[in-house]
Amino acid sequence: xxxxxxxxxxxxxxxxxxxxxxxxLATLMxxxxxxxxxxxxxxxxxxxxxxxxxxxxxxxxxxxxxxYASAFVVGFLTDVYSSSPLGINVxxxxxxxxxxxWLAHYFRNSSFGAIWxxxxxxxxxxxxxxxxxxxxxxxxxxxxxxxxxGYISTVMVYPLIVLINLKIQNRFLPREYIDE
Numbered sequence: 001x002x003x004x005x006x007x008x009x010x011x012x013x014x015x016x017x018x019x020x021x022x023x024x025l026a027t028l029m030x031x032x033x034x035x036x037x038x039x040x041x042x043x044x045x046x047x048x049x050x051x052x053x054x055x056x057x058x059x060x061x062x063x064x065x066x067x068y069a070s071a072f073v074v075g076f077l078t079d080v081y082s083s084s085p086l087g088i089n090v091x092x093x094x095x096x097x098x099x100x101x102w103l104a105h106y107f108r109n110s111s112f113g114a115i116w117x118x119x120x121x122x123x124x125x126x127x128x129x130x131x132x133x134x135x136x137x138x139x140x141x142x143x144x145x146x147x148x149x150g151y152i153s154t155v156m157v158y159p160l161i162v163l164i165n166l167k168i169q170n171r172f173l174p175r176e177y178i179d180e
Contacts (some may be wrong), residue, residue, distance in 0.1 A: 019173060023066040026168045027054035027074055030161065035081045048154040051078045052126060053161045055093050056119050059100040060108060061169065071097035084130075085137050092126045112159075120155045127151040 027050075034050040051074045058066035075093030079086045099122060107118055127147045135142050 020065055022168065022172045023054075023058040023062055023165075024070045024073065026165060027051060027058065027066075027070070028077065030054060030164065031074065031077065031081075046149050046153045048157040048161075049078075049123065049126075049150060050157075050161060051075070051089070051093065052096055052123060052154065053119070053158055054165060055096050056100050056122065057162055057165050059097045060104050060115070061165075062173070063101055063104060065173075066097075068094060068097055084134070088130060088133050088137070091133075092130055095129070096122060096126060112162075116155075116158055119158060123151060123154050 031051045031054070034048065038047075055066070055071050055074055059071070071093040072090055075090035076086075078084070078089035078093070082089065103118070107115060110118075127150070131142060131144055131147045
């Protein structure tokens with residue numbers, strides 16, 4: 001009888017571990033899809049920041065499952081797969097997670113349009129900060145339009161990424177687990 005309780009306890013712990021990893025795994029899958037190489041230099045400027053959208057979404061909706069460690073992993077992998085110097089996207093993702101977590105109780109239950117607008121402002125701030133940090137790092141002036149096109153595509157693809165994350169959340173995270 002006692003061995004059965006130990007197995008049930010291990011099974012429950014394993015289930016909770018997997019459930020806690022759903023937001024990070026979903027984010028990483030979407031990010032890796034967005035990093036598929038495209039043989040067009042011009043199209044690379046329009047590559048949306050999927051990781052940034054996912055960090056914002058998961059911290060806002062399920063901050064108990066997606067914390068600073070997950071934001072760090074997303075930022076680190078974004079740095080590794082992009083041409084950014086190591087640490088810039090880590091900083092940006094941690095800032096996005098921090099600001100979203102700090103403001104979440106004010107606008108968590110707002111309309112989709114309001115949340116999208118707040119994201120567009122936060123994403124603009126991250127684009128400007130990244131532009132500034134890249135200029136400091138390179139020691140030369142960089143054109144802002146390169147980051148601006150990525151910003152526009154990020155804001156435009158936001159509803160699609162939120163819809164995918166919402167479907168993942170509804171499919172893989174049971175209601176009783178979410179409300180805890």
